[in-house]
Amino acid sequence: MRTVIILGSTGSIGTQALDVIRANPRDFEVVGLAAGTNRALLTEQADAFGVDAAALGTDEAIALVRDVDADVVLNGITGSVGLGATLATLEKGTTLALANKESLIVGGDLVTRLAAPGQIVPVDSEHSALAQALRSGIHSEVRRLVVTASGGPFRGRTREQMRTVTPAEALAHPTWNMGRVVTTNSATLVNKGLEVIEAHLLFDVPYDRIEVVVHPQSLVHSMVEFIDGSTIAQASPPDMRLPISLGLDWPRRIGGVGAPIDWTRAHEWTFEPLDDTAFPAVALAKEVGRAGGIHPAVYNAANEQAVEAFHDGRIGFLDIVDTVRATVDAVPAPDGELTLEVLLAAEAEAREAADRRIAALAG
């Protein structure tokens, strides 16, 4: 029996985690829940799972992690606001099932240095796939990580053909049903950019050995290529309950948590290179990832501001990544040691710089 705290319990990841736990009551017990603003659903969940410790908002979520003992904390908060909870979980020594990729990308080395070996278990589908494939070999045998991307709803389009797309069109993900921010990031390919940085930080593989390949069916969730030419891929229908269950009890597999691929039917799995001209977000992410320091945090903060502005109708779709590029260029790296305070200051500066550009575009 594993005791579990779920942060972001009212969201896509959180509610699917509760589905897994509801179906496996002998394996898991929920001992804490946290959400952002949805008090009604949080209360309903706490009642349904008999949970006393329920928190609303970032500060309360961090206090919950510190005060309530658990075997594993699932961080399913969206955005870099999840950083405090990630740090608090690692400081306490609790296993972190990490869906909130932004906290790893923003915190970078500050997060990885705080984590004991194996303390962070990836929940993001690609990184869960990589972790599963990496169980087949040792680090020195790895030649490349191959991160798959669905390509999003605008796969195959030119920049010009994306100029006037609407928020509703950007939210029509071809294969996954997810929260608003990550779905928008899939459409711009910023999600894949964040995931390349996430893969580098989790698996300590250099950026020139992490590739992105477009796989529209979202059945192969990522692959590891080994030095002998062998490639190990993890494949399953697109269903986050599988990586969530592995995150909650790594490396144990829970029977029946997801349906397998139906091999009695004909399938066509396709793989194609990413069009970096139409979707420059991945190349830009590699650039900021290589630069390290504050730069990944600036990339993410600018994107968060731009995504909100796009959904508010203040800027167009192409302006999202253009704003990230302009903000990365505008916010300089400070001198001196990289501390949490320095990172948070850079994030704030990036949000202001992005907001100024958004205001200029909107005006």
Ligand SMILES: NC(=O)C1=CN([C@@H]2O[C@H](COP(=O)(O)OP(=O)(O)OC[C@H]3O[C@@H](n4cnc5c(N)ncnc54)[C@H](OP(=O)(O)O)[C@@H]3O)[C@@H](O)[C@H]2O)C=CC1
């Ligand atoms: N959804 C998916 O399939 C996948 C998601 N991820 C990652 O998982 C994370 C969550 O994504 P997703 O579930 O889709 O997002 P959602 O928008 O569906 O849910 C976000 C959750 O975070 C909570 N939240 C927001 N702000 C705060 C805060 N300040 N303090 C505490 N809780 C807060 C929300 O609460 P409330 O509802 O009350 O506002 C909600 O429970 C993201 O980092 C995403 O990139 C990764 C892979 C797949």
Ligand SMILES: CC(=O)[C@@H](O)[C@H](O)COP(=O)(O)O
């Ligand atoms: C399910 C999951 O892990 C998402 O992060 C997913 O990767 C989004 O799909 P694409 O970004 O590949 O479109």
Ligand SMILES: [Mn+2]
């Ligand atoms: Mn993913």
